[in-house]
Amino acid sequence: MSKRPNFLFIITDQHRADHLGCYGNPIVQTPNIDGIAAKGTRWDKFYVANPICMPNRASIMTGRMSSLHGARHNGIPLSHDHTTFVELLRDAGYSTGLIGKSHLQSFTGLPATNQYAPDPALHTPSEGLRDAYKRNRHTADYDLEVVPKWNTPLAERMDNHFYGFDHVEIAADHADAASGDYLLWAREKNPDFDNLVGPENALPDNRINAPQAWRTAVPEELYSTSWIAERAGAFLQEQAKGEAPFFLQMSFPDPHHPFTPPGKYWDMYEPDNIPLPPSFGKSETPPIKAMREALEKGTDPRDNQNPFYVTEDEARAIIALTYGSITMIDDAIGRVLAQLEASGLAENTVVIFTTDHGDYMGDHGLMLKLLLHYQGIIRVPFIWHDPCAPAQGKVDSGLASSIDISATILARAGIQAFNGIQGRDLFASDPPEAIIVEEDSQRAMTGFERPQRIRTVVTQTHRMSLRQAEDWDELYDLKADPQELRNLYDDPAAQDVQKDVTERMLRRMIDLQDRAPLPAYRA
16 A cells, blocks of 8 residues: 655635736745646636635535535634544544644634524523524634633643644734734743734834735744744654654635735835736626725725725735735745655645635725625635646646535545535546535625625636625626626626526535435435
């Protein structure tokens, strides 16, 4: 039997596909990630199962859609009742590690909006009977990532393993505001660390004036990106001493807002040299019009997680800062890859790169994410380099999804997938005719009167998004209109196309119906 492969699974946060050199970006410098692609395969039409952090990370872990694993939006942790592919690796004898962002559980600890208000005219069920699930993920073992309670390392508080990971060192939150195990380390390195973070402690800079952007006083060596690379290197050093194969997830909280690349990465890219996206200022979709009007009136706070409209100067500045964060991550990846090579592990380590979702980054005049499924949000990079089967820069144009990652890793490890996994082995199966993207929001946002429930289908030629309780939907011809500016949904000339795409959507949703649990007996 051949030696089982190791895996280095690299994941960034809120990082769109075209913000890499190997995906055609001529400005951002990503030589190390590009180098992985040059030796392997990259997927050109790789889509998220859900364009939000917690749901899509849970889909990566389980190989299942968020409508099945139940982590529909941020604030709902992944249930321990759901099997993860990392647990199967662990079960097969792999040493498993997670360095960096997890976000399989909630960060804030803030109470959720009460969506089950007692009705005084009716008998209200007891607390344990108010939900369709009796084990509803509200117990202490789902509070391990709550930042206000993070006074000791998560490894000291977890029971046996963390979703299959035996070794965990976690960075919660993002950018200058990163916390968790990373923050405990940073405070140990510099007892005055808390006086380096946040806009109130920022270094002076007159060049950048954009929402959620400040020149952090945190030095490069104490920034979360550097910590993740250092700790990943230490994990690899330990693995080189043993015989067991390993799976390491190296997960960066950037390039996510707030926009605070440290040191030289802050002004590595000049905003004046950043071109605006072709769709900037051209969209008349109802919520985008509302966000643009909110900017003009000054009524949109633009300081939270919700998408917002930006000026041209703000768009260029934020993209430049994001490129700085990406290049810092690429430099960190380069150091880890060099250590992998020096340790002798590279010849048997599959290196994988992806991200959890994208960012508008100025598309249609917007920043951040949520609710509008443009390509910059739902299309992400996926790169695979197997030293035992080098592909030399192959590009796969088949449709693929983040639910496919787990099945592909398990197949390469020689492990049978669990019943109910929805993803496919990308190397041993034909691509589907359509990809489904799900999103359920928690709250109303600018331009929307109510929380949204959206289902999107992507084919080789079109993207269609349907909304619950709204009077408008979307259909775009991705070949003729790659910027998604002309909505064909109500166009009489596109009704045959709409019918065809709708049928493909329904058939794919049937494919994605649950096949778990296994029956105990024959009927």
